[in-house]
Amino acid sequence: MMKNVIVEKVSFGGDSLGLIMGPCVIESRDHSMIMAESLCEITNRLGLNMIFKSSFDKANRSSISSFRGLGIDEGLKVLEDVKREIGCPILTDIHESSQAKYVSEIVDIIQIPAFLCRQTDLLRSSAETGRPVNVKKGQFLSPWDMKNVVTKLKEFGCENILLTDRGTQFGYNNLVGDMRAIPIMQDFGYPVIFDATHSAQLPGGNGLTSSGMRGMIPTLAKSAVAAGCNGLFMEVHNNVKSAKSDAATQWPLSELESLLVTLKKIREVL
Numbered sequence: 001m002m003k004n005v006i007v008e009k010v011s012f013g014g015d016s017l018g019l020i021m022g023p024c025v026i027e028s029r030d031h032s033m034i035m036a037e038s039l040c041e042i043t044n045r046l047g048l049n050m051i052f053k054s055s056f057d058k059a060n061r062s063s064i065s066s067f068r069g070l071g072i073d074e075g076l077k078v079l080e081d082v083k084r085e086i087g088c089p090i091l092t093d094i095h096e097s098s099q100a101k102y103v104s105e106i107v108d109i110i111q112i113p114a115f116l117c118r119q120t121d122l123l124r125s126s127a128e129t130g131r132p133v134n135v136k137k138g139q140f141l142s143p144w145d146m147k148n149v150v151t152k153l154k155e156f157g158c159e160n161i162l163l164t165d166r167g168t169q170f171g172y173n174n175l176v177g178d179m180r181a182i183p184i185m186q187d188f189g190y191p192v193i194f195d196a197t198h199s200a201q202l203p204g205g206n207g208l209t210s211s212g213m214r215g216m217i218p219t220l221a222k223s224a225v226a227a228g229c230n231g232l233f234m235e236v237h238n239n240v241k242s243a244k245s246d247a248a249t250q251w252p253l254s255e256l257e258s259l260l261v262t263l264k265k266i267r268e269v270l
Helices: 028-045 072-086 097-104 119-127 143-155 180-188 214-226 253-269
Strands: 003-008 010-012 018-022 052-053 088-093 110-114 133-136 161-165 190-197 232-239
Touching: 010 018, 010 161, 018 028, 018 088, 028 052, 028 072, 028 232, 028 253, 052 072, 052 133, 072 088, 072 097, 097 110, 110 253, 119 143, 133 143, 143 161, 143 180, 180 190, 190 214, 214 232, 214 253, 232 253
Parallel strands: 018 052, 018 232, 052 088, 088 110, 110 133, 133 161, 161 190, 190 232
Antiparallel strands: 003 010
């Protein structure tokens, strides 16, 4: 039996399709507020519920010169404002165990980045906050290896676990979206989310930055919904060409609603 993880109105594991959406990184307070408000308006029109996501620090950027974010203090203040003024639940990621408690005082879900998904101390500190924990499957892991991650979180007392597939390494500078991972990880008893935007990445493909195949995002998203995923994770931006992180694979805000309409129709026939 699968656990139904509920965060305010957003359900992962029930009949509805939960959504996690927002820009890759917090670029500014104004941009975050515009994006959160726009995303809520779109999902409300469609009868969908979403969690707003954005990172206060992109600690694993390819280049030392790449924009990392506003930092933990200013970034969390922005997320707190989004939550209070827009009214949507919040997700952000952490990179160090010492950040878990501080971040948990603001956000509704703590996320563990893919590269750090096996870090035991990071999992422990996140679990001990009592918040739901979303773990990105490492690009280097098989889906069945994530059972060890689930076991760790359960051992540390986490009751609300989400697993997210964001693609699997397929040679150098390439990822493949293996839809078999969805039912395999669902067998662990917790909801599985598919990250349709990061799965379209070509990691490090531009040397100093990652490139990607934005045009493949709808195909990946539709495939994952048809395969029965419990939620979708999508990075969305209102001006993808000027995005300060993952510009090649954020989905344009102007094209989001039509894609969500299609995905909702697929979900409804399952």
